[in-house]
Amino acid sequence: MTENNTSASTRQAPGGESGEATSGAASAVPAKTFKITFLPLGKTIEVGVSDPDDHHEGEPGSILDWADKHDIELEHACGGFAACSTCHVIVREGLESCNETSEDEDDMLDEAPGLTLHSRLACQCVPDGSQHLVVEIPAWNRNLVKESKH
Ligand code: FES
Numbered sequence: 231m232t233e234n235n236t237s238a239s240t241r242q243a244p245g246g247e248s249g250e251a252t253s254g255a256a257s258a259v260p261a262k263t264f265k266i267t268f269l270p271l272g273k274t275i276e277v278g279v280s281d282p283d284d285h286h287e288g289e290p291g292s293i294l295d296w297a298d299k300h301d302i303e304l305e306h307a308c309g310g311f312a313a314c315s316t317c318h319v320i321v322r323e324g325l326e327s328c329n330e331t332s333e334d335e336d337d338m339l340d341e342a343p344g345l346t347l348h349s350r351l352a353c354q355c356v357p358d359g360s361q362h363l364v365v366e367i368p369a370w371n372r373n374l375v376k377e378s379k380h
Contacts, residue, residue, distance in 0.1 A: 260277070260278050260279075260291070260357075260358065260359030261278075261279070261359065262278055262279065262359055263276055263277065263278030263279055263359075264276075264277060264278055264357070264359045264360070264361065264362055264363070265277070265362040265363070266293065266296055266297075266357075266362070266363040266364075266365055267362070267363065267364045267365065268297070268302055268365050268366075268367060269322070269364060269365065269366040269367065270366070270367070271302070271367070273302060275296065275297070275300040275302065277296045277299070277300070277359075278359060281296075281299055284299075286298040286299050287306055287309070287310045287353065288306065288310030288317070288352065288353030288354065289310070289353060289354055289356050290356075291356045291357070292310070292352060292353050292354060292355055292356050293319060293321075293350070293352040293353075293355045293356075293357070293363070293365055294306055294310055294317055294352040294353040295310075295353075297352065304317055304319070304352050304367070305317060306352070306353055308353075310353035311353070312332065312334040312335050312338055312351060312353065312354050313334075313338065314338065314341075315338045315339060315341045315342035315343075315351065317351050317352040317353045318339070318342040318343075318344070318345075318349060318350075318351060318352070318368055319349070319350055319351075319352045319355070319365045319366065319367055319368070320346050320348050320349055320350075320365070320366040320367075320368060321348050321349075321350050321355065321363060321364070321365055321366075322348060322364040322365065322366050323361070323362065323363060323364035324357060324361040324362055324363035324364065325348055325350070326361070327357050327358050327359070327360045327361040327363070328350065328355050328356060328357045328358070328363075329354075329355065329356045329358075331350065331354070332354065334354075335350070335351050335354040338351055339351065343368070343370050344368045344369070344370055352365070
């Protein structure tokens with residue numbers, strides 16, 4: 231059913247392993263600023279050194295975490311614990327700068343409608359900040375996404 235094994239081979243360990251992207255064991259703030267563009271919203275957020283080093287939703291520094299900090303609301307029914315597939319996104323650019331999928335994430339992705347080679351759970355996908363990301367919110371989930379005006 232799943233076809234995400236191909237993209238898994240291009241994924242890398244989180245930037246924290248290189249000693250460059252994070253400033254401490256509990257820190258989710260990368261060493262430099264990078265951008266995440268959300269499609270089809272056409273909304274680009276700049277994340278990094280200017281963000282508070284606090285944790286909102288999902289894995290620290292995950293796509294869901296950054297989206298939540300920047301008032302882009304992604305559905306995340308399980309609270310960001312890889313126990314549903316409502317935060318399914320398609321990473322169109324920059325996937326190679328993200329951590330590898332875990333077994334739990336792969337299991338949940340198998341349940342996600344519209345699975346692609348670039349599918350990830352936003353709550354588990356942690357970019358290392360070395361590339362800008364373009365993240366598509368699947369059509370089936372768009373009605374669930376809200377963007378705050380503030
Ligand atoms: S919020 Fe449930 S898997 Fe991401």
